[in-house]
Amino acid sequence: MLSVQEAADDGAARKEFDSLQSSTSGAAPIEGLANLGFPAFQSESGIVGFVKDNMTLKVDASALKEAVGPHQVTRSALAYQVATVILACWKS
Numbered sequence: 001m002l003s004v005q006e007a008a009d010d011g012a013a014r015k016e017f018d019s020l021q022s023s024t025s026g027a028a029p030i031e032g033l034a035n036l037g038f039p040a041f042q043s044e045s046g047i048v049g050f051v052k053d054n055m056t057l058k059v060d061a062s063a064l065k066e067a068v069g070p071h072q073v074t075r076s077a078l079a080y081q082v083a084t085v086i087l088a089c090w091k092s
Contacts, residue, residue, distance in 0.1 A: 001060040002082065010054050014039065017051035020058060024049070030080075036087060046075030048083045052090060059083045 007013035021027045021041045027049070030040035040050045046061035061079040068078055 001058075001063075002086075003058045003060075005056040005058075007054045007056070013051050013054045013056050016056045017049060020049050020056060034080075036084065038087070040083075042076060042080060044076055046079050048076070048079040050083055050087060052087060055090075057083055057086060057090075059086075 005013070005016050007016055017039055021029075024041065024043050024047050026043040026045060027041040027047070028043070029035075030042050030048075034040075036050075038050050038052050040048070042048045043062075046064060048059045048061075050057045059079040059082045061075040061082075064075040064078070067074055073081075
């Protein structure tokens with residue numbers, strides 16, 4: 001599942017992101033270069049969240065098998081890959 005929440009402003013989006021992160025079991029911040037300079041989190045269950053400008057992105061791959069595809073990519077890694085592709089195309 002993929003969802004984007006558009007907020008009235010950046011501050012409201014950050015509150016939405018913080019709420020999403022706190023309600024996601026096992027969520028841990030994505031740090032360093034991997035967060036692309038944005039607040040971000042990832043869970044072992046396959047949920048990834050990012051906030052950019054006034055939008056919060058959530059990619060939830062938790063319904064998938066633990067490893068998917070011919071290269072057995074973890075659902076968490078897949079969710080991260082999907083999120084970063086979307087962020088690369090995202091325009092404010």
